[in-house]
Amino acid sequence: MKRSWNRLSDESRARVAQRYEAGETTTQLAKDYRVAKSTIIGILRANNVVVRRQPLTPEQVSEAARLYESGLSLSQVAKRMDVNQETMRVAIIEARVTLREPTRAKNA
Incomplete structure (x- = not known):
């Protein structure tokens, strides 16, 4: 859509x-x-309004876990879900998904 x-x-x-x-x-x-x-x-x-913490919905956490388990990186999942990478990492851990070792940028 x-x-x-x-x-x-x-x-x-x-x-x-x-x-x-x-x-x-x-x-x-x-x-x-x-x-x-x-x-x-x-x-x-x-408008100088203090923004409250933005928790993910259970549906968003499920989708994030599915995307991460499909092979996307935390940063890729965070970008797709339009959230901060640390918010994504915490949500994935709370969903009891085992995190992969972070990939390191390759020196050219």
Whole structure:
């Protein structure tokens, strides 16, 4: 499914900040405004809103574990899931997935 991206008006951006400060999640806001979660986080930061920790959903953790076990690296999985690599590493460990030895960059 192709996602159609939206550009949010200044009014919508202000409403995003208000709704987030009222307790709504970045995931729900991204869904409601049909934008990426990273867009919502960017809006919040631009409005000097303190962003709460962004835990992964159980479905996201399952998908991350599946991708990692299929052979992707932690950084590749983190990029696909649009999260920080350390967040991804912790989630994979908590899912009881055995981490592979990190690969080292080869000197050319």
